[in-house]
Amino acid sequence: MNFMNCMKKLLSIKIIIVSLLMVFAITTIVLALVNRKKVNYYMTYPKEYYLMNDNKSFSVNLYSTQKNDDYLEKENVERVLLTDKNSENFYEVKLENIVENNEIVSYDNKKFSKYRVDLKIPIETKDNMQINDASITIYYTSSENIKLSIGSIIFNPQKGESDIKVTHLKGIVNEIESKMILMGVGMDINNTTKQDIKILSINTLDERINVKNQICLLNNQDYTNEIKIKELENSNIVSSKLNFPIIIKKEEQQKLLLLLEYDKPITIQTLGFIIEYEIMGKNYHQFINPFQYFNTTSKKAEIVRYECY
Missing domain, CATH: 2.60.40 (Immunoglobulin-like)
Known part of the structure; x- marks a missing residue:
């Protein structure tokens, strides 16, 4: 009788241990799925942006693998900085608008949705100025940020003749x-x-x-x-x-x-x-x-x- 009771107790303990291990494994898998990070890809084509006369606005074409991308919603952006990778200079840029176009681009075996990012640089200068190898860093209200290469920006505030x-x-x-x-x-x-x-x-x-x-x-x-x-x-x-x-x-x-x-x-x-x-x-x-x-x-x-x- 005592032997049978011992066997029942051992079996119960084994069942409890197996159950706990299963619960732990399931919990681990669920947590891994919940905490798994989603990967987005962002693409730009660096080019030359000319800001002539008093014009300080320009638009960057930005491509995302995510349609209706929350990271490209204006209300989620805290600020945008323009930097030159060859110097320590940086400029705060005004984000005027972000517009998603109905255009899909295929590149590197990925499909990208096209967005237009409208920016304005509040720089006061009377001299020509050029920012080569420029990047914009988008800072979000969630404390995240994304850095993107955009090309070169050429400021030419002077006005010329027409002879x-x-x-x-x-x-x-x-x-x-x-x-x-x-x-x-x-x-x-x-x-x-x-x-x-x-x-x-x-x-x-x-x-x-x-x-x-x-x-x-x-x-x-x-x-x-x-x-x-x-x-x-x-x-x-x-x-x-x-x-x-x-x-x-x-x-x-x-x-x-x-x-x-x-x-x-x-x-x-x-x-x-x-x-x-x-x-x-x-x-x-x-x-x-x-x-x-x-x-x-x-x-x-x-x-x-x-x-x-």
Whole structure:
């Protein structure tokens, strides 16, 4: 009888232990499922943003693997900082709006929903300023934050004259080191005044790119955008080469080819210029507004993996 009671007690203990282990295992699995972090991916295409004259607003296209993403709801954002990864400078940016578009983009075996993030930079400056390799960090009311690369921001608060009419902008794009590089820009320069204009210099609004001092005068623009720049320079399309200053007679036109040089090859699709010139001994400047010279799919997307709480 005692033996049977002992066996029953041992069996009961085993049942209790097994039950406790099962409860522990189930609890562990449930907690793991509850606490498992959800992973979102965010994608940007870094580009050039030009803020001309008094304009301080720009929009960033941002892509998320999450449709109706709570992290891209304006009311969940506490603040946004703009930073330059090459310096310690940072600027607080005003988030004006976030809009989800009905566009789905496939990239790297993932599907992304497209959002437009409208920003405004309250910077007061009278001088040109450029922020290269810029990022925005979005801080949330939940104390989380996400950092995203957006490209370069070029501020040009100055206003120019309008004595020169620039038409027929045409870019020359060559592949260098597996990158599509804007190597030159053709344009028609029209003197709209009753006086001769002396073009003292033409340069870009992007500090990473310079215009070579030697300018090509063109007979026409009968060339393709993909022609090798050296081939074009040596063709009969180029009538002559000369250095600044260049004289443009009153109410006349010159067809120019500006040759561009870089510190290192970078894919720049959009570029603006500044023309420094002289009329009757007085100096002026005029801007050629930023213009997109080509489209490319070779520009690398930046993807951030974010574990959501």
